[in-house]
Structures are given as structure tokens and as C-alpha cells.
Amino acid sequence: MKQYLHRLSTFVFFAFITFPGFSQIANDMLPSSAEEIKNAISQKQDLAAQSLVKNVPFKNIGPTIMSGRVVDVEVNPENSTDFYVGYATGGVWHTQNNGITFTSVFDSAPTQNVGDIEIDWKTGTIWVGTGETISSRSSYAGVGLLKSTDGGKTWENTGLTDGHHISDIVINPENSDEVVVGVLGHLYSDNADRGIYKTTDGGKTWQKTLFIAPNTGIISLAAAPENPEIMYAAAWERERKAWDFKGSGEASGIYKSIDGGDSWTLITTGNGFPQGEGVGRIGLAVVDENTVYAVHDSQFRREKEEEGEKKKDVLKSGDFQLMTEKEFLDLDEEQLNDYLRSNRFPNQYDAKKAKDLVKKNEYKPSDFYLFVTDINAVEEDSEVIGAEVYLTEDGGKSWKKTHEGYIDDLFYSYGYVFAEISVNPQDKNEIYLVGVPLVKSEDGGKTFTYINEPNVHVDHHVLWIDPKMPDHVINGNDGGLNISYDAGKSWIKNNSMPLGQFYAIDVDYQEPYNVYGGLQDNGTWMGPHTYEYSKEWEAEGQYPYKSISGGDGMQVEIDRRNPDIVYAGSQFGYYSRVNVKTGERNFVRPSHSLGESPYRFNWQTPILLSPHNQDILYMGANKLMRSMNKGDDWTAISPDLTTGGKKGNVPFGTLTTVSESPFQFGLIYTGSDDGLVYLTKDTGGSWSEISQKLPQDLWVSRVVASQHKKERVYVTLNGYRDDNFQPYVFMSDDYGTTWKDISSNLPLAAVNVIVEDPVKEDYLYVGTDDGIYISMDRGASWQIFDGGLPKVPVHDVVVQTKENDLVVGTHGRSIYIADLVPLQKFDAGKKSDLQVFDIDPVNFSSRWGVSYSKWSSINEPKVKIAFYSPLTGKTTIQVLSEKGKELKTIDVEADKGFNYKEYDLTIPEQGKKDLEKEKDIKIEKTDNDNFYLPAGKYVIKVTSGGKSAQTELEVKEARRGQREIPSPEEG
Numbered sequence: 001m002k003q004y005l006h007r008l009s010t011f012v013f014f015a016f017i018t019f020p021g022f023s024q025i026a027n028d029m030l031p032s033s034a035e036e037i038k039n040a041i042s043q044k045q046d047l048a049a050q051s052l053v054k055n056v057p058f059k060n061i062g063p064t065i066m067s068g069r070v071v072d073v074e075v076n077p078e079n080s081t082d083f084y085v086g087y088a089t090g091g092v093w094h095t096q097n098n099g100i101t102f103t104s105v106f107d108s109a110p111t112q113n114v115g116d117i118e119i120d121w122k123t124g125t126i127w128v129g130t131g132e133t134i135s136s137r138s139s140y141a142g143v144g145l146l147k148s149t150d151g152g153k154t155w156e157n158t159g160l161t162d163g164h165h166i167s168d169i170v171i172n173p174e175n176s177d178e179v180v181v182g183v184l185g186h187l188y189s190d191n192a193d194r195g196i197y198k199t200t201d202g203g204k205t206w207q208k209t210l211f212i213a214p215n216t217g218i219i220s221l222a223a224a225p226e227n228p229e230i231m232y233a234a235a236w237e238r239e240r241k242a243w244d245f246k247g248s249g250e251a252s253g254i255y256k257s258i259d260g261g262d263s264w265t266l267i268t269t270g271n272g273f274p275q276g277e278g279v280g281r282i283g284l285a286v287v288d289e290n291t292v293y294a295v296h297d298s299q300f301r302r303e304k305e306e307e308g309e310k311k312k313d314v315l316k317s318g319d320f321q322l323m324t325e326k327e328f329l330d331l332d333e334e335q336l337n338d339y340l341r342s343n344r345f346p347n348q349y350d351a352k353k354a355k356d357l358v359k360k361n362e363y364k365p366s367d368f369y370l371f372v373t374d375i376n377a378v379e380e381d382s383e384v385i386g387a388e389v390y391l392t393e394d395g396g397k398s399w400k401k402t403h404e405g406y407i408d409d410l411f412y413s414y415g416y417v418f419a420e421i422s423v424n425p426q427d428k429n430e431i432y433l434v435g436v437p438l439v440k441s442e443d444g445g446k447t448f449t450y451i452n453e454p455n456v457h458v459d460h461h462v463l464w465i466d467p468k469m470p471d472h473v474i475n476g477n478d479g480g481l482n483i484s485y486d487a488g489k490s491w492i493k494n495n496s497m498p499l500g501q502f503y504a505i506d507v508d509y510q511e512p513y514n515v516y517g518g519l520q521d522n523g524t525w526m527g528p529h530t531y532e533y534s535k536e537w538e539a540e541g542q543y544p545y546k547s548i549s550g551g552d553g554m555q556v557e558i559d560r561r562n563p564d565i566v567y568a569g570s571q572f573g574y575y576s577r578v579n580v581k582t583g584e585r586n587f588v589r590p591s592h593s594l595g596e597s598p599y600r601f602n603w604q605t606p607i608l609l610s611p612h613n614q615d616i617l618y619m620g621a622n623k624l625m626r627s628m629n630k631g632d633d634w635t636a637i638s639p640d641l642t643t644g645g646k647k648g649n650v651p652f653g654t655l656t657t658v659s660e661s662p663f664q665f666g667l668i669y670t671g672s673d674d675g676l677v678y679l680t681k682d683t684g685g686s687w688s689e690i691s692q693k694l695p696q697d698l699w700v701s702r703v704v705a706s707q708h709k710k711e712r713v714y715v716t717l718n719g720y721r722d723d724n725f726q727p728y729v730f731m732s733d734d735y736g737t738t739w740k741d742i743s744s745n746l747p748l749a750a751v752n753v754i755v756e757d758p759v760k761e762d763y764l765y766v767g768t769d770d771g772i773y774i775s776m777d778r779g780a781s782w783q784i785f786d787g788g789l790p791k792v793p794v795h796d797v798v799v800q801t802k803e804n805d806l807v808v809g810t811h812g813r814s815i816y817i818a819d820l821v822p823l824q825k826f827d828a829g830k831k832s833d834l835q836v837f838d839i840d841p842v843n844f845s846s847r848w849g850v851s852y853s854k855w856s857s858i859n860e861p862k863v864k865i866a867f868y869s870p871l872t873g874k875t876t877i878q879v880l881s882e883k884g885k886e887l888k889t890i891d892v893e894a895d896k897g898f899n900y901k902e903y904d905l906t907i908p909e910q911g912k913k914d915l916e917k918e919k920d921i922k923i924e925k926t927d928n929d930n931f932y933l934p935a936g937k938y939v940i941k942v943t944s945g946g947k948s949a950q951t952e953l954e955v956k957e958a959r960r961g962q963r964e965i966p967s968p969e970e971g
Contacts, residue, residue, distance in 0.1 A: 029697060031189045031723035032748060034162035037143055040725075040748035041110045041157070044770070044791075047747065047784045052897030053774055053823070054786040057864075058808070058816040060498050061515065061531045063545040066457075066522040068499040068812055070476025071132050073464045074119045080466055083474070085481055086114040088132040089140055089793055089812030090499040092152065099474075099483055099494035104790070105152025111770060112792040112812055113140040115184075118169035120176050125149050129166025133184045133219060134417045134461070135238060135247075137603060138501070138520060138811060140769060140793060141723065142166060145181060147203055158203030162186075162193035164723065168221035172228045172260065177202040180209075180261035182218030182233060188240050189723045190214035196221065196233060198261045209257075210264040215239055216251040219419075222286040230289045231257040232396070233264065234282035238416070242673060242699070242721045243376070244648025247416040248299035252279035254292075256396050267396030274298060274388075281419040287428045290395040293402075293445070295433055297415030298385035302406070315339040320369035328358050328365040343372045349594065357594075367595045374598050376645040376652065386411045387435065389421070389445040402445030410435035418461070425467040434460035438475065440488065451488035459521055478521040496533070498814035500525075503604055504555040505809035507800045508563040515817075516566065517796075517809055518553025524568040525553070526580065529805065529817055548580050557609045557617070567609070567631065572651065573601030573621065577631050588631025590619060599623065600645055602654035602673060612665040620655025624670055624684065637684025642672040659713075661705035669713055669736075671700025677715055679736055690736030691715075695728060702753050708761040711735055720750040720769065727751045729766060731779060742779025755797045758804075759824040765806065767794030772808055776828060787900075789816060822866040822898060834947040835868040836940065841954040844935045848905070849926025858928045863953065865901045867942045869894040875944040877901060879911070879953075881918055882937050887911035894944055903940075905955070906930045 048054055069088040076082035081098035084105070091106035092114060105126065106112060116129040130142020144161035148154060160166065163183035172178035178200050185194025194217035196210035210218070212235050220234035233256075237249030253268040253275070268275065278300030285293040315335050320328075333351035340349055349357075357363045387407040390399045410433060411418055424430035429444040438460045439448040457479020466472035471487040480495040501520035507529070508514050516526045527545030537543045551570025559565035567588065569575030576585040592599050599621035610616035617627045622645070624638040645653030654673050661667035666683030675698045677691035691700075698717035706712030713736055717728035727746040730739045742764075743751075749768035757763030764775040766782065770791045773782045789808075796809035804824060808816040822837040840863070847859045865877060875894035879887045887907045892899070907915065912923050912931040923931050935957040941950040 029719065029722050029724060031186060031191065032725040034144075034193070036748050037161050037725070038157075041143060043747040044110070044784065047745070047782075048786045051783040051786060052776075052868075053783050055895060055898055055900055056785055056787045056818055056823070057900055058785065058788045058818045060788070060813070061527075061529055061815050061817055062498045062533060063500055063525060063527055063531070063543075063814055064495055064498050064533060065493075065543055065545065066500060066519060066525065066547075067480025067495040067497070068501040068520065068522075069132075069134070069459075069478045070462055070481055071114055071134070072117045073462050073474050073476055073481075074117050075464055075466075075474065076119075076121055077467070078121070080468075080472065083464075084117055084119060084126070085476065086117040086128070087112075087499050087812065088134065089113055089138070089501060090497075091790060091792075091812070092117055092126070092128055093497060094152070095494075099481060099492070100496070102497050104497075105148070106155075107790045108153065109146055109155045110157070110791055111140075111143050112790050113142045115142060115166040116168050118171055118179075120171050123149070123176055124151065125176065126152060127169045127171070127179065128155075129160075129163075129169050129181060129183075131163070131165035131184075133165045133167045135165075135184075135187060135240065135245075136417055138793075139165065139187060141187065141725075145169070145203065156203075158199075159206055160193065160197060162191060164191075165217070167217070167219050170221055170223050170228075170231065170261075172223075174228060175200075178260065179203065180221065180223075180231065181206075182221035184217035184219055184236065185215075186723050188721055194218070196261060196264065209261055210255060213237065213251045216249070219281055220284040222284050224286055224289045225425075227289050229258060229260045230395075231261050232284050232286055232292055233257070234284050234294070236281050237279075238281075241646075241648065241650075243646040243650050243652030244378070245416070245650065247297065248278050248280035250276055250279070252282065254282060254284070254294060254396065267392075268399065271397060272399035272401075273390055274300065276300070278385075281416050283418075283420040285421045285423040285431070287423055290393055291428060292392050292396065293421050293423060293431060294390045294392075294399070295419050295421040296388045296390060297411055297419045298388050300385050301380070301382045302385055304382050317343070317369050317372045320365050323365035323369075325358055325365060328368075329355055331355075339368075344591075345371065345594070346591070363595055370597050371592070371594055372598070374600070374651075376600075376647050378647060378649050384413070386415055387419075387433065389431070389433070389441075391445065402441075403447070407433070407439075407448060410437065410439060412436055417459070420461065420463070422463040422465055424465050424470045426470050430470070432463045432465070432473075434463055434477075436460075438463070438488065453482075453488075453491045455493045456482050456491050457522075496535075498533070499812060500814040501811045502795055502809035502815065503553065503811065504796045505798055505807060505815060506556040506558055507798050507807055508558045509560065509800075509802055510563055513800055513803065514563070515807055515815055516548075516556040516558060516568070517815065518549075518556060518568065518570075520811070521552050523547050523551060523553045523570070524549035524556060526566070529800070529803075529807070546580070548578055549576065552603075554604050555607050557607055559609065559614050561614050565630075567607055567617065571603050571605075573599075573605035573619065575605070575607060575619070575631070586631070588617065588619075588627070590621065590625040590627075590634035590636075599625075600642075600651040600654045602651065602656050604656065606655055606658045608658045608660060610660055610665065611662045612660070618658050618660070618668070620658050620670060622653055622655065624655065624658065624668070626684070638670070638678070638680070638687055641670050641678045641687065642676055643674045656700055657703045659703050659705040661710060662707050663705075663710040667705065667710075669703040669705055671703040671715065673699050675700060675717070677703055677736065679713075681735075690732075693739055694730060698728060701751060704754055704756065707756055707758065709733065714754050714756070714764070715739075716751040716754045716766070718750045718752065725750050725769065727766075727768060729754060729779060740779075742775070744775070744779055744781050746773060746782050752793070752795050753797050755799060757820065757824065758799055758801045759820075762828075763823070765797050765799075767797045767808065769793045772797065774823075776823075776826075785818070787818075822868075826868055826898075832870050834870065834942060834944055834949040836942050836949040836951045837866045837868075838951055839863055839865065839940065839953050841956050842905070843956050844933075844958050846958065848932045849928045849930045851927055860928070861905050861932070862902045863905065865903055865940055865942070867894075867899050867901075867949065869896060869899055869944050870947075871945045872896045873944065875899070875942060877903070878939075878941040878943070879903070879907065879933075880939040880941055880950075881915055882939070883918055884939070885914050885918060887915055887933075887938070904930075905933045907933060 072086040093102040141164040219236040224230040237251040280297035336351040459478035462476035505517040642653035701718040793811040
């Protein structure tokens with residue numbers, strides 16, 4: 001599931017280049033500096049203050065139930081119903097009712113990427129180490145160590161900006177100003193700002209007290225509960241590239257301090273704890289000064305088992321590499337059939353057929369090696385050891401493994417995302433390990449039992465044990481938060497917040513339309529865009545969002561002719577065509593032919609239904625594949641469109657994005673993870689590389705054929721896998737012959753997606769690793785959306801063209817939508833004029849201002865008045881009758897740019913009298929002592945700076961027989 005990782009090369013120099021349409025571009029591929037990150041935070045604050053679109057409201061439409069990855073839980077020692085939860089890319093949330101509801105305390109922070117949280121419960125100070133430490137392909141860097149003294153209303157950056165990923169924060173319980181921090185450091189590149197840091201003045205200054213190596217940081221840090229002077233820290237050496245991950249090294253080990261973190265000594269040298277290249281991630285649980293458990297993701301290899309005579313006769317792929325024709329023809333047919341079946345050769349190849357093909361010289365014996373062999377894959381001769389538990393009871397002088405044999409089926413091949421251990425404070429022999437399952441030992445790690453419940457997600461990362469009531473545990477995993485009061489026999493799911501980590505989204509065109517999306521480790525889901533959070537579904541038994549596919553959810557395509565047909569799937573190209581109504585599904589992953597090496601598929605394999613024919617499906621491997629019959633059969637319509645991959649344990653040299661022009665069938669662009677962009681104008685008959693004049697060796701995050709001009713194409717490049725966060729956005733008006741840099745004033749943040757507005761040719765939307773931006777002049781300048789959107793990674797953006805909604809898929813805060821109509825109606829040629837935009841008609845209801853009983857809430861209508869103001873300052877909104885009589889006046893402070901004011905359709909006593917006289921009607925006061933506008937047409941007039949503009953507001957008659965709101969019996 002997560003055994004592969006992504007990263008691009010580090011410290012590669014890309015010289016200054018000059019070509020038409022560009023000023024000189026420098027792309028040295030070095031990681032972004034701490035100074036650049038600090039400057040970017042200030043730049044974003046300035047952009048937000050000046051943005052014309054900062055008030056455009058975004059509505060979160062969930063989902064909540066599947067949640068996202070939890071990285072930390074901090075519980076009030078005096079009240080276990082009061083605790084904070086940190087989410088990898090979803091921020092920090094606080095509950096004071098045992099997880100029934102949560103409040104975000106991190107929305108004002110400059111990032112939502114969290115590595116660790118620590119609370120000084122004496123003072124209420126919250127510390128957050130930003131940048132999660134799991135080291136997965138979507139582990140985003142932070143901006144340093146943040147501190148809040150007002151419950152999360154404001155945040156101060158106290159430094160360690162270049163640390164990127166902060167693992168642990170320890171506050172001295174005897175001195176709140178003394179804090180020790182473990183810094184893991186950069187994910188994809190070497191850096192010096194990692195190790196252990198200490199402050200004695202509350203974060204004003206820091207001293208680095210332990211540095212090991214530029215590729216080795218601290219993954220776990222803890223103090224002895226009864227003596228804060230005694231501390232233990234786990235160092236982790238790791239190297240990550242887009243094509244490979246090495247999660248172990250000689251520099252990994254455990255350190256000890258006896259002076260509160262001022263100095264450190266390595267305590268894992270020749271005393272029972274593993275040493276050497278295979279030492280992987282280590283998690284620590286400190287019981288007391290001398291007693292420490294350590295869980296170790298051992299990357300040492302297991303000893304090979306003795307092979308029986310039967311196993312010796314099993315054919316392996318390497319046997320065919322240099323095999324002669326005679327040796328092939330002499331093979332035992334039963335053994336050859338076993339080899340063909342176990343390696344998933346096409347069904348038409350059995351031993352007899354294979355020998356016949358070799359005999360006719362149609363294939364060589366080596367082709368039977370090539371078919372199953374990725375030449376870039378690193379071959380290992382045995383399995384890694386995986387999870388091991390060690391214990392010291394003498395303060396690290398000696399270590400012993402607590403168990404015999406292997407702890408299988410816990411870490412699998414990606415223990416680097418786990419390796420955490422928890423100990424019952426009342427019983428040091430009761431320990432928990434997190435992994436794909438959650439396991440428990442009651443005998444000090446000698447044996448383990450499996451903990452499982454159907455409402456608990458796999459992939460566990462955090463376990464807190466109540467020191468007063470040890471059967472009370474809180475578990476954080478890739479699916480959110482769970483609480484148990486019987487030591488894991490049963491669990492409560494506490495997912496009420498929209499924290500989904502979406503990779504990709506799409507929409508259909510039903511009414512109401514549905515939004516679809518693939519999520520990190522939570523499959524693919526679909527749900528109505530009208531979703532609003534409510535617990536009512538628990539009584540109804542039907543959650544509005546529905547799961548349609550498992551695994552790590554990836555891209556989604558919906559057949560425009562029949563929205564029941566959806567293409568969805570999981571990582572590395574494992575897609576299916578799903579009928580969401582009947583549940584029928586057909587596997588649609590293309591397979592290579594005999595004589596070819598296996599195709600290479602990206603983690604997020606791109607798929608695309610042709611806009612010209614919804615039976616035609618494209619899928620990107622290292623070649624572009626096309627199916628003319630909905631994925632049942634496939635043909636490669638290109639050569640390898642990458643540089644060919646690199647040796648490693650991750651598929652690399654893969655396509656990441658595909659786009660077909662709406663103007664011409666077969667005018668197709670592709671982009672790859674190694675920086676190549678290709679174009680075909682003849683449905684794959686010929687291909688041209690068009691990326692020579694773009695910055696090189698970057699991940700092509702998106703290529704988009706314009707819907708406004710046939711020759712136009714947009715490309716975004718992404719340096720995240722080099723810790724290079726520069727924004728790269730380009731446009732060409734000549735099929736990529738020349739390129740124009742349109743990144744303009746975009747602040748430092750890697751770019752994931754670009755989308756054109758379907759109505760306004762000059763409007764572009766860009767999603768980055770910390771938000772979403774709009775350009776209203778085709779990239780000459782950019783403005784940030786800020787209306788209710790936290791600074792969260794935006795992975796995908798779609799415009800639903802029927803409703804003109806901007807649909808935003810975030811990797812950490814689920815899905816947001818915004819109404820684009822006011823923006824699309826804006827006349828950029830009249831920027832100095834006041835502009836008021838259309839208001840949708842509203843149906844009158846006799847239930848306005850009425851409640852069913854004194855116990856029920858009042859039904860209060862609202863309409864949104866949207867207007868553009870060329871100035872900041874006092875603005876007056878008047879509600880006028882058809883004859884121009886003023887019925888109500890509302891004073892607002894408008895910002896320069898787009899403004900939105902909710903109006904509740906009420907009028908005061910005088911307005912009521914004037915309207916009764918004008919319309920010759922009677923307007924009754926409602927239960928909430930208000931008068932509401934009756935059916936009719938009205939004028940909304942906005943005045944500011946001596947300028948006025950107006951629009952119509954229509955209140956329609958209620959339709960006869962229309963049930964306006966449900967009866968009490970109906971809920």
C-alpha cells in the first residue's frame with residue numbers, strides 16, 4: 001500500500017537558460033531556504049490583505065466520516081475529556097467533550113501541516129511542531145515551531161524553520177520556558193538544521209545540543225516521567241528520492257541525556273541493540289529513568305530458509321535471462337506452466353504455446369524474463385526483519401530483545417511510517433505497538449495479540465493510554481480518531497470534522513450534482529455537493545457520501561452520458577469501471593505483451609475519458625494507453641514518453657498527467673514525473689517533446705489543453721520532491737513551441753493543479769501546497785482566495801460548468817465549493833465602478849420567522865448580496881420597493897474587491913407600513929418579532945464613495961400545495 005515512495009533528485013544544477021517568451025529562468029534545484037519560507041509567509045499575509053477575492057466565501061461540503069491521518073494526541077492530565085488532536089495535513093483540533101465535537105485552533109496558522117503538539121497545561125500554552133514525520137509521499141514540510149498563548153487565536157513562529165519536519169516537543173514540567181525539541185529535518189535533501197534543540201527562554205533563542213549527520217534527524221524524544229533531566233532520543237538516518245527510499249543507516253541509534261537535553265551520549269553501541277546499515281526508524285517509550293522500550297523497524301535481512309527439493313525445481317525469472325533455445329524447449333512443461341501462471345502471463349500462453357513460439361523464433365527465452373522484470377527495480381534476496389521490540393532496564397547500558405522470532409504482519413514493507421510504542425503507566429509489562437494492525441502485549445513484549453474492530457481504520461500512528469484508567473485509550477490512525485474504554489475490545493469513532501486527504505476530485509452533472517474523489521488510504525467516495533454536516537444520518541442509517549472503491553483512492557472519471565458509470569481505483573494504475581447503481585465492476589488496467597517489460601505506473605496514475613467520445617479511455621503508464629471500448633481492451637499509442645526510469649524501489653519514469661484538446665480528437669498532451677511534456681496531433685501517430693525549454697528535472701503536476709484556444713496549453717511543474725517549493729506555471733499559445741512563465745507573484749509553494757475558467761478566458765485557478773489562487777489576467781498577476789479556506793494543500797480543482805461552482809479538493813480538509821457567478825459577471829474593464837451581481841430568486845414561505853414550538857429553532861431565510869467595491873470603506877445597502885420606496889438600509893464596511901453580505905429578508909416597522917400601503921396588503925409580525933418581505937420584486941441598491949449600482953431581488957409566490965418545511969413528525 002505504501003511500499004513505494006516518491007522524490008526527485010537533490011542538489012541538481014539547472015543553469016540559466018534563455019528562450020522566446022521567457023526572461024532568464026534559474027532552476028538550481030536546491031531546496032528552498034528558511035529565509036525564502038519566512039518571506040513567503042509574509043508575502044501571503046500581504047496578498048491576503050490586498051486580495052480582491054479574499055472575501056469570496058468557500059463552503060466545506062465534507063466528507064467527515066473517513067477523516068485523515070492523525071499524528072498526535074495530547075490529553076489534559078486532570079480531565080481526559082479535554083484533549084487536542086494533530087492531523088498530518090489538517091491542523092490542530094480541540095475537544096472539551098471527549099471528542100463529540102471539535103474546534104480548530106489552527107486556522108490562523110501559516111500551515112496545516114503538523115508533526116507534533118505539546119500543551120503546557122499549567123499555562124495553557126500550545127506548542128506545535130509543523131511538518132509531519134511519517135516520511136510518506138504526501139508528508140508535507142512545515143514552517144518551524146509555532147506557539148500560541150491565547151488558545152490558538154494567534155500563533156508565533158519561534159524558529160527552527162529549516163527543520164521542515166518536527167517529531168517531538170518536551171516541556172520541562174518544572175520550568176515552562178525550558179523546551180527541548182526533536183527535529184527530523186528535510187525529507188528529500190540533506191540539511192544541517194536537524195537534531196535536538198533546546199530553549200530556556202520560551203523559544204526566543206535556541207541552542208542545537210545534538211547534531212549527527214546531514215541526513216539523520218530525531219524521530220522520537222521523551223523524558224523520564226519522574227525526572228525531566230533524564231531524556232532519551234532516537235536518531236533516524238533516511239534517504240528519500242522520487243524513485244527510491246532508504247529507511248535505515250549506520251547513524252540511526254538511541255541517545256541519552258542526563259542534564260535535561262544539554263548534552264547527549266549514544267547508548268546503542270555493542271550492548272545488544274542493532275547497529276549498522278539496517279537500523280531503521282525507532283520509537284521510544286520511557287517508563288522511568290532506567291526502563292525504556294524501543295520498537296525498531298529493522299531493515300536487516302532475514303536469514304534464508306532451507307529450500308526443499310521441490311522448491312529447488314521452481315523456475316525463477318532469472319533462469320530465463322541467459323537461457324538457450326534448447327534449454328527452453330527441454331523445460332518440464334508442468335514447471336513452465338507453474339511459472340507462467342504464478343507470474344500472470346496472458347491466458348493464451350501455456351507451456352505448449354510458449355515452446356511453439358520460441359521454436360518458431362517469434363520470441364526468445366529471455367522474453368519470458370523480460371515480461372516479469374522491471375529493470376529499474378531493486379532486487380532483494382530476502383525479506384526484511386521488520387518490527388522488533390527491545391528493552392533496557394539499566395538506563396541504556398544493555399538492551400535485550402523482548403521476544404523470539406519475528407513480529408509478522410505488523411509493519412509489512414513500510415515500517416518507516418509506524419515504529420511507535422506505548423506503555424501502560426500502571427503496568428510496564430502492558431505495551432501497544434502501532435502498525436497496519438494495532439497489537440498489544442501483556443507480558444513485556446514476549447507475545448502479542450491482535451486488536452481489531454470493524455469501525456477502526458488500519459494504519460495506526462498514535463496511541464494514548466489514560467494513566468488513571470489504563471483501559472481508556474485513544475487511537476489515531478489514517479482514518480481519524482477512535483476511543484476505547486475496554487483496552488481496545490470496542491471503539492467509538494470520533495470523526496465529526498472534514499479532514500479528508502484528497503488526491504483527486506471530479507463532478508457529475510446530475511441535479512444536485514455529486515462530487516467524487518480519491519483519498520489517501522481511504523478509497524474513493526462520492527456525495528452530493530449540497531452536503532452539510534449533521535449527525536442525523538446516524539438515525540437514518542445512510543451517510544450522504546458513499547464508498548465506491550478501496551485502497552488509496554486516486555483519480556476519478558464519470559461518464560457524462562450515464563453518471564452511474566464511474567472509473568475509479570487505487571494506486572499504481574489499479575482501476576475499475578464501476579456501476580455505482582448495481583455494484584458491478586470491471587478491471588480496466590492495461591497489461592503489457594510478451595516481449596515487453598512491465599509498464600511503469602505512477603502512484604497517482606492518470607486516467608482520462610475523451611471529451612469527444614466517452615467510450616474512449618486514456619491511461620498513462622510510461623506509455624500512453626488508449627481503450628476504444630471503456631477499458632476492456634488496450635493499445636499503447638506512444639513509445640516510452642519518459643526518460644526511462646531509475647534504479648530504485650519506486651516506479652519512476654511514469655506519466656503523471658494527460659490532457660486532450662476539446663477542439664480536436666487526438667490532440668493530446670502528456671507530462672511525466674521526470675519532467676517531460678509530449679504532444680501528439682495525430683492520435684499518437686507521432687509524438688514531439690515540447691519541454692526542452694522548460695525548467696528541467698521537475699515533476700509535471702499538470703498539463704491542460706485550453707478550452708478557449710486550440711493552440712494554447714498550460715503546464716505546472718512541481719519541485720516538492722527536492723524540497724524545492726518554488727511555483728512553476730507556464731503557458732504556450734503555439735502548442736509548446738515557446739513558453740511564457742506566468743507564475744508572476746505567486747508566493748513560495750509547490751503547484752499541483754491549474755484550471756481555466758469555462759466562461760472567462762483570462763481567469764485561471766491554481767492549487768498549491770498551501771491554498772488556491774486566481775489570476776484574472778491570464779497569469780500576469782495572482783490573488784489568493786481566503787474566505788474560509790485554511791492554508792492546506794490543494795491537490796485538485798474542478799469547475800462544475802452547469803452550476804459554475806469552483807470545487808476544490810484539499811489534502812487534509814476535504815472538499816470546498818465556491819460560487820463563481822459573481823466573479824464571472826465582473827466587468828474587469830470597469831474596475832473603478834461599483835458593481836452589484838445578480839441574486840437568485842427566493843421562494844416565499846409562510847414559515848419564515850416561525851417555529852413549531854418554543855423548543856424548536858426559528859426558520860430564518862437568508863440571501864447573499866454580492867458586490868464589487870473599488871474602494872475600502874463605508875457602504876450602504878438599500879432595499880427598495882418596485883416604486884423606489886426605501887424599505888430598509890444596511891450599513892457595512894466594505895473591502896476593496898468582492899464583498900458578500902447576508903440579508904435575512906426582514907424590514908423594519910416603517911418599511912412594513914410603506915410596503916403595505918404601496919401593495920395594499922397586510923404583513924403580519926412573526927414569532928421572532930420580525931416583518932418579512934412578501935412576494936414581489938424589489939431593488940437592492942448599493943452605494944459607496946458617491947457611486948451606486950443595483951440589482952433585482954425577486955421573492956416568488958409559494959407554489960400551491962408546496963410543503964415548505966417538514967412537519968415535526970417527519971423530523
